[in-house]
């Protein structure tokens with residue numbers, strides 16, 4: 190054995206020792222790494238939440254709520270398909286500077302009531318400017334008949350004079366051209382297109398007088414909501430309606446909506462805005478009128494993604510578009 194062979198053997202010995210040390214080191218580092226990373230995983234809150242999500246009380250509660258809602262929808266409501274045109278018809282349509290009236294809308298579910306003339310339909314206790322030409326929906330005419338009859342019974346006045354109950358697009362063009370943008374709304378943006386609004390005057394001894402809602406006539410401002418009408422442009426809402434005070438302009442919306450607007454001092458813009466918060470899966474608007482009728486009102490957005498609405502199975506209801514992307518349902522819960 191020469192020196193070279195000896196050196197060769199001892200180098201091999203060193204090499205195998207070195208390999209052993211390296212392997213040991215790798216094993217130790219692997220164990221340490223596992224400890225470090227598992228520590229990080231345990232401390233990472235996101236991983237914790239993923240792991241514990243099903244146990245989270247808030248998540249559990251939400252899942253329970255969704256399941257209850259789903260069950261309620263299946264047992265107490267029917268699902269119907271609608272179109273965007275369903276948002277554009279009905280007693281609650283909002284027509285103003287921002288929301289044009291849709292003459293051509295053809296809704297699937299919401300009734301688009303035809304306009305009918307006052308001739309042969311009006312009570313004896315008021316006058317209509319041109320009964321054969323002035324038109325509203327039958328429901329709005331019936332409501333006004335009841336109002337005028339009660340007004341006569343209460344005050345002895347039968348001198349109410351109704352005009353401008355419906356204007357065509359061309360009528361409004363003429364009004365706009367003659368009165369200007371300060372007074373008249375743009376054609377297509379007038380409430381008078383809807384057949385749900387009219388202007389009031391007083392007809393006395395062959396003369397037509399302005400209706401200011403003062404004196405005996407204040408009865409109409411204070412009571413029209415009981416018949417489903419609202420004073421559409423109140424003096425304290427001019428910034429919202431963008432229309433100056435019009436004591437003579439009335440709008441039919443239906444009893445339940447008129448009641449809520451009157452008792453909560455809301456104009457139509459404010460009420461439509463408020464209803465957007467009340468949906469089937471959040472909170473519904475529930476209230477009881479002075480006459481003891483309890484209503485539940487909710488709004489359902491209709492658009493490109495959602496074309497289904499839910500209607501109550503076991504209660505009678507009214508349904509209307511808001512002309513602002515939603516269908517509003519008002520169900521009578523009790524007391525009718």
Ligand SMILES: [Zn+2]
Pocket residue numbers: 353381387388438439
């Ligand atoms: Zn008017």
